[in-house]
Amino acid sequence: MLEEIEFEDRPGVICFQEANMGWEDWRAVCGKCNCLGFKPLSAKVPSKEQRSSTVVTLAKNILNSLLIGSYTISEGAALSVSVNNLLVTNVYSRPSYGSQLENMAKLQEVVISHSWNGKMLMVDDWNEFFEESSSMMGASFGLRPSFLDSDTTRWKGCHVIDYVLHNLEEQCVSSIACRSEVASDHKILEFCFCALFQESA
Secondary structure, eight states, X not given: OXXXXXGGGSOSEEEEEXXXXXXXXXXXHHHHHHHHTEEEEESSOOOSSOOEEEEEEEEETTSOEEEEEEEEETTEEEEEEEETTEEEEEEEEOSSHHHHHHHHHHHHHHHHHTTOOSEEEEEEEOOSOHHHHHHHHHHHHOXXXXXXXXXXXXXXXXXXXXXXXXXXXXXXXXXXXXXXXXXXXXXXXEOOBGGGGSOOO
């Protein structure tokens, strides 16, 4: 899909959740990303012996991106990357309240251990209903949700279980749209935010 988009129109950051990869898959992803002008980062690089299900973030090479922290546990995974002056956190949690609590504790460790207190954007596949999960995330990190132009983030069923939270100025974030391409049972969410292209803090 990226190959069909002109470079200047490609997204600045792309987040994947539940990326199931082996070592050769990861090598292929890295090679392809390099050709397309992206830097790939993963919460867990798969070994040659075992496939891994994790989260992957791609950042355009023209942006200043740096891995801040990550974790992979049995209940989920997360990857925090600073992109210019913005902390982008890509999160996946298994579908249970206990999994949410365990991931929340690990996320707090990542953010607090690096003393990040600036602009944040969190892209979540939280596998629980939006109202409950977004309230929990907002209370923990001082984030609020972006408006979604859809009543579901899955192709089957009417559930919003993927969402975007942030602490940016409202004028810096667009509403979230769902793309028409089908890559999995979850829809691809797309939105714009201007914080990436401001001067680094």
